[in-house]
Amino acid sequence: MEFLFYLALIPALGTLAQWVAWRTQLPGILLLLFSGMVLGLFAQPDAVIAELIGGRETAVSEILFPLVSLAVAVIMFEGGLSLRLSDLRESGKAALRLCTVGAALTFAGAGFAAWWLLDFDPSTAALLGAILVVTGPTVIGPLLRQVRPSKRVSNTLKWEGIVIDPIGAVLAVLVFEQLADSGHAAGFAPAAVMLLRTAMVGTVTGLVGGFVI
Secondary structure, three states, X not given: OOHHHHHHHHHHHHHHXXXXXXXXXXXXXXXXXXXXXXXXXXXXXXXXXXXHXXXXXXXXXXXXXXXXXXXXXXXXXXXXXXOOHHHHHHHHHXXXXXXXXXXXXXXXXXXXXXXXXXXXXXXXXXXXXXXXXOOOHHHXXXXXXXXXXXXXXXXXXXXXXXXXXXXXXXXXXXXXXHHHOOOOOOOHHHHHHHHHHHHHHHHHHHHHHHHHO
16 A cells, blocks of 8 residues: 555545444444544554555654654643543542552453453563553543533542552553563563653753743
8 A cells, every 4th residue: 555545544434434423323433443443453553654654664753653652642631631620629538549449450350351361471461451441531522522521530540540650651661571570680670761751850840831831
């Protein structure tokens, strides 16, 4: 598939999915997911990028990682703009429990189910459990607009969906680094340092940008 055609097809399918969701009153995330799966049957991003840059496989990860990171940052920024600190007065404790106790239970439960029911090896099951901790604003937001629960429930789930994203991402990276460097004592330390440095830079940048805005 030609790169320009592939590039134009992504927003076209996304717009079509959102329009169909609006007309049918279905959650947009479901149709977007279906569109992505259909597009993935005909072309994969890594293959398209590898063809574009001359087939260097190592360069694919170097390009995809910042692109995905930028896309996640945009999603988190947009979701964060919808949060209000005043909402924490009635939903803060519930959101905190969901992001701590709930995240731990999801990690353990999903990992155990993958190992027990799906016969995954323990390493893969642990990584799957870490990934499934994340709910995310792209999933929670459309569902809240569709279901329209009470204000307290909506605020709780909105805060949980946004705050759990970085928590789940950090957990998944730490688990993956441990699995990738199993047997090496220094496997955990570089990942922890990298995540701490990223958090510090992101916090300072976010504070400065918020103050300027």
